Amino acid sequence: MNQFNLGMIGGGTVGSGVFHALQQNSALLTARIGVGIAIRKVAVKAFDEPRPYPITEKLMTLNWRDVVEDPEIHIVTELVGGTGIAKTMILAALERGKAVVTANKALISAHGPELFAAARKHNTSLYFEASVAGGIPIIKVLRESMVGNRIDRIDGIVNGTCNYILTRMKREGAAFADVLADAQRLGYAEADPTLDVDGHDAAHKIGILASLAHGFWVDHHDIHVEGIRSLTPLDIRFAAQLGYTIKLLGMVRMAPPASGKKNSGPRISVSVSPTLVPDGHVLASVNDVFNAVFVSGSPIGDTLYYGRGAGKDATASAILSDIADAALDRKHGTPQRVPPFVAHARDGKVIPYAETRSRFYLRLNVLDRAGVIAKISAIISKAGLSLSSIVQPEGHEGETVPLILMTHIAQRAAMDKAVTAISKLPAVKGPSLLLPVEDFG
Amino acid sequence: MNQFNLGMIGGGTVGSGVFHALQQNSALLTARIGVGIAIRKVAVKAFDEPRPYPITEKLMTLNWRDVVEDPEIHIVTELVGGTGIAKTMILAALERGKAVVTANKALISAHGPELFAAARKHNTSLYFEASVAGGIPIIKVLRESMVGNRIDRIDGIVNGTCNYILTRMKREGAAFADVLADAQRLGYAEADPTLDVDGHDAAHKIGILASLAHGFWVDHHDIHVEGIRSLTPLDIRFAAQLGYTIKLLGMVRMAPPASGKKNSGPRISVSVSPTLVPDGHVLASVNDVFNAVFVSGSPIGDTLYYGRGAGKDATASAILSDIADAALDRKHGTPQRVPPFVAHARDGKVIPYAETRSRFYLRLNVLDRAGVIAKISAIISKAGLSLSSIVQPEGHEGETVPLILMTHIAQRAAMDKAVTAISKLPAVKGPSLLLPVEDFG
Incomplete structure (x- = not known):
C-alpha cells in the first residue's frame, strides 16, 4: 500500500482540529482510499499556543521551513491564514513539488491564479475545499x-x-x-x-x-x-x-x-x-x-x-477530503486531473453593480406629516420605478416615523438615483437603508 | 485533446434528457474537463417512443448490442432500469472494458457487488451517482x-x-x-x-x-x-x-x-x-x-x-458528472481511482429492526368511555415504556375517537409488544398506527 507523509503548517484551532481528526479517523480513511497518511511534522507558532486538541510534542517545530524543506513530506497543509507569509509558505511547498492543501480564502481570492500556475509549473496541485463554507463540499x-x-x-x-x-x-x-x-x-x-x-x-x-x-x-x-x-x-x-x-x-x-x-x-x-x-x-x-x-x-x-461553515471540526472534514484527493492524485501521478481552476471563459466579465437588477426594500425616516408619501411616490414614478407596497408601520410616534417601500424589479442605478433624490426632500431625515429583495422566481 | 465516444442504452425520458443536456452543454463540459464527449449511438425501445426531447435519428438503433459491441464506444450509459435485461447490458459492456454509467438503483441495490467485481476484473468501472436522489451529488x-x-x-x-x-x-x-x-x-x-x-x-x-x-x-x-x-x-x-x-x-x-x-x-x-x-x-x-x-x-x-430527486433534467446532471469522471479515469488510466464500492468493513451487520430505538407516535381508535386511558397507560408502563404526552383531540364524536400517544425513547420490540397488547383491549377498535419520532437531538 502507498503511504504519503503529511507536513502541517499551523497548529492552532484549525490545525489541531485536523491533527485530531486524522488521529481519530486515519484507519477509516486509509481503509476507504487504500493509501496511508502519516503526519510527520507540524509547524506551530509556539509549542504552548492555545489549541483545542493536543498535538504530539515530538512532531512540533517552530520553523515552517522544516516542513516545506523535508524531502520525505509529500503533502503540506497551510492553516496559517492571511495573505502575507502564507503565500510564501505555499509557494515554497509547491516549488518543491509538494501538494498543498489550504483553507485560506483571502489568499486564494487575491492570488489564486498565481498559486495555481505555480502548482501546474511544478507538476503538483493546490487544494482548497476548506476555503469556502467550511465542511460543505461546495x-x-x-x-x-x-x-x-x-x-x-x-x-x-x-x-x-x-x-x-x-x-x-x-x-x-x-x-x-x-x-x-x-x-x-x-x-x-x-x-x-x-x-x-x-x-x-x-x-x-x-x-x-x-x-x-x-x-x-x-x-x-x-x-x-x-x-x-x-x-x-x-x-x-x-x-x-x-x-x-x-x-x-x-x-x-x-x-x-x-x-x-x-x-x-x-x-x-x-x-x-x-x-x-x-x-x-x-x-x-x-x-x-x-x-x-x-x-x-x-x-x-x-x-x-x-x-x-467554520470551526475546527467541520473545516477538518474538508481538509481531510483534500488530503485524500492529493494522496490519490500523487499515487496515480495525476496532479492536475481536476485542476484547481480551469479558465474556460477568459473573456468573462463582472458587470458594475449599478447595472444589476432586483426588487428593493427601502427604509426611510420621514416627518410624520401629510403629503410626504405623495412626494416620494412622485420621485419613484418619475424614475420609471414602480412600488409593490408602501408600509407605514403602526406604533411609531415622534417627529419622524419609519416608512418602508418595496419595489418591483428595477436597475440598481435607477434605484440609487431615486434614493438620492428622496434623501434630499426636507421631510426625509437621517439615514435610509436600501436592500435587495430576492424572490427566487 | 482526448475524445471519448459515448453509447447510450435507453432513449426515453431520462435518456433523452441526457442527450439534450449533452447537446446543450457539451462545449462547456469539454472546456471544463479538457476531454471531448461524442454521442455515437443510442439504443431505443422504438424510434417513435414518446420522449420529451428529440434524439438525432441517425444515431438511433433498436438493438442494444450495437452499443456494447461497438469497439469505438468507450463509455456506455444504461438508462433502461429494472433488474432484468439491464444487468445483462451492463455486464456485456463491462466485459468489453467499457466504463458504464447507470441510474439504476434497483439493480445496484440488488446486484451491486457482482457488477463492481465485473468492472474491476475488466479494468474498468461502474458509476451510479444518478441512482440515488437524482441531481443531488450524494x-x-x-x-x-x-x-x-x-x-x-x-x-x-x-x-x-x-x-x-x-x-x-x-x-x-x-x-x-x-x-x-x-x-x-x-x-x-x-x-x-x-x-x-x-x-x-x-x-x-x-x-x-x-x-x-x-x-x-x-x-x-x-x-x-x-x-x-x-x-x-x-x-x-x-x-x-x-x-x-x-x-x-x-x-x-x-x-x-x-x-x-x-x-x-x-x-x-x-x-x-x-x-x-x-x-x-x-x-x-x-x-x-x-x-x-x-x-x-x-x-x-x-x-x-x-x-x-428525479426527472429527466436533474438526473441528466448526475449522469453527466459520471460521464466526466469516467472520461477522466479513462484518460488517465485510473478506472478504480475511486472504486464504485470499498468493502472496508466486511464484518459489518444490519441489526434487526426490533432492536432499534426511537421515540414513537401511536395513534389508536378507542371507545369514548371512562377508564380506557388508564388501561392503556398500565400496559405501556408495565412494558417499561414511558409516555411524553397523551392527546385526545377535540372535535371527534362517535362511538370511537382517536387517541394519540407520544413516547420517550424505547426499543421497537418493547413498543410492538405493547401495541399488540393494547390492540387486544376491548375498548381499542380498528387499525392503529405506530411511527418513529426523530428529534435529531
Whole structure:
C-alpha cells in the first residue's frame, strides 16, 4: 500500500482540529482510499499556543521551513491564514513539488491564479475545499458534480458570524452592537470583526465560487460588498412582517449578453449584501452559525448544500477530503486531473453593480406629516420605478416615523438615483437603508 | 485533446434528457474537463417512443448490442432500469472494458457487488451517482467529500413521489388515495405506484447510501420498509399540532457494539418509514418532489444536500458528472481511482429492526368511555415504556375517537409488544398506527 507523509503548517484551532481528526479517523480513511497518511511534522507558532486538541510534542517545530524543506513530506497543509507569509509558505511547498492543501480564502481570492500556475509549473496541485463554507463540499460539488451544468445563480450564506448575529437579532429583536458584543464573548466573532461583519470574508468566498462556476478569475475589487452593521431591529421586524428574513447573501448572477456584441463571454454580477429572502425559501431557515449555498443550474435545477461553515471540526472534514484527493492524485501521478481552476471563459466579465437588477426594500425616516408619501411616490414614478407596497408601520410616534417601500424589479442605478433624490426632500431625515429583495422566481 | 465516444442504452425520458443536456452543454463540459464527449449511438425501445426531447435519428438503433459491441464506444450509459435485461447490458459492456454509467438503483441495490467485481476484473468501472436522489451529488459527497468522516446517521427524503403526496396531504388536508390519483394524473406517480408509495424505491436508495457509508454491502432484505399508504389526514394534522411534519425517511443509524464482542465491525440499522420530523428541522421544509439527504458525521457535524430527486433534467446532471469522471479515469488510466464500492468493513451487520430505538407516535381508535386511558397507560408502563404526552383531540364524536400517544425513547420490540397488547383491549377498535419520532437531538 502507498503511504504519503503529511507536513502541517499551523497548529492552532484549525490545525489541531485536523491533527485530531486524522488521529481519530486515519484507519477509516486509509481503509476507504487504500493509501496511508502519516503526519510527520507540524509547524506551530509556539509549542504552548492555545489549541483545542493536543498535538504530539515530538512532531512540533517552530520553523515552517522544516516542513516545506523535508524531502520525505509529500503533502503540506497551510492553516496559517492571511495573505502575507502564507503565500510564501505555499509557494515554497509547491516549488518543491509538494501538494498543498489550504483553507485560506483571502489568499486564494487575491492570488489564486498565481498559486495555481505555480502548482501546474511544478507538476503538483493546490487544494482548497476548506476555503469556502467550511465542511460543505461546495468546491467539489461545483467543480465535479455540477461539471455538466450552466450555473445560473449562486446565493450563499457563507459567513457564520454574520448569520449567527442576524439569527439572534431576529429571534430576540436585539440590536446589532449588542449581539456582536455577545458573539465576541462567546467566540463566534473576532475581537476585530471587520472582515466578517463588513462582508469581506463572504466576498472572498463568493468570488471563489463565481470564478469556478464561470471560468474566469473574479477580481475581488469587482465585487460589490455591503456588511450588516447598518441593519436595525426595525428592519428585521419590518422584513418579517412582509414575509421575509434578512440574510447576508453572497450572490452570483448571469447578466444578459452586452447588446451589439456577440460571443463576448459570460457577463456576471457578484455581490455581497444583506438581502430579503422569502420565509418559505430554504435559505431563510438556515440559522445560527450554519452556512448554506444555493446553486441553480441547467439541467440540474435548484440545489442547496448546508452545514457548518467554520470551526475546527467541520473545516477538518474538508481538509481531510483534500488530503485524500492529493494522496490519490500523487499515487496515480495525476496532479492536475481536476485542476484547481480551469479558465474556460477568459473573456468573462463582472458587470458594475449599478447595472444589476432586483426588487428593493427601502427604509426611510420621514416627518410624520401629510403629503410626504405623495412626494416620494412622485420621485419613484418619475424614475420609471414602480412600488409593490408602501408600509407605514403602526406604533411609531415622534417627529419622524419609519416608512418602508418595496419595489418591483428595477436597475440598481435607477434605484440609487431615486434614493438620492428622496434623501434630499426636507421631510426625509437621517439615514435610509436600501436592500435587495430576492424572490427566487 | 482526448475524445471519448459515448453509447447510450435507453432513449426515453431520462435518456433523452441526457442527450439534450449533452447537446446543450457539451462545449462547456469539454472546456471544463479538457476531454471531448461524442454521442455515437443510442439504443431505443422504438424510434417513435414518446420522449420529451428529440434524439438525432441517425444515431438511433433498436438493438442494444450495437452499443456494447461497438469497439469505438468507450463509455456506455444504461438508462433502461429494472433488474432484468439491464444487468445483462451492463455486464456485456463491462466485459468489453467499457466504463458504464447507470441510474439504476434497483439493480445496484440488488446486484451491486457482482457488477463492481465485473468492472474491476475488466479494468474498468461502474458509476451510479444518478441512482440515488437524482441531481443531488450524494454519492460523490459520501464517497469523496466525507471520506475522512465516521458517518453517524443518514436521514434521506429520497422518494419524490411520496414527498409530493405527503406535502399535498399536509397543505390540503387531503386523503392519501385522492392525492395519489391526482399525482398519477400529473405524472408524479406511476400507474402502478407500489415501488414508490410502499417504500421500496426509498429502500433501494438508502441501502446504497448505508453501504457506501459503512463499508459493507447492505442486503436489501435486511432493510425494514414501511410505506405511506396507512397515513391518514388525521395523522398529518395531529403531528402538526404536536409540532411535527411526517416525512418518508430512509434512515441509517449506528447501533451500539454488541455486548461481549470486541471489534466485531460496525452494527447499523437501516429502515424506511414515515417519520415525525420536528418542524424546526431543515428536513421538515423539504417539500413537493424535492429530495434531501441529511448526513451527520464526525468531524463534519450536521450537513444537508437538497435538490430534485428525479426527472429527466436533474438526473441528466448526475449522469453527466459520471460521464466526466469516467472520461477522466479513462484518460488517465485510473478506472478504480475511486472504486464504485470499498468493502472496508466486511464484518459489518444490519441489526434487526426490533432492536432499534426511537421515540414513537401511536395513534389508536378507542371507545369514548371512562377508564380506557388508564388501561392503556398500565400496559405501556408495565412494558417499561414511558409516555411524553397523551392527546385526545377535540372535535371527534362517535362511538370511537382517536387517541394519540407520544413516547420517550424505547426499543421497537418493547413498543410492538405493547401495541399488540393494547390492540387486544376491548375498548381499542380498528387499525392503529405506530411511527418513529426523530428529534435529531
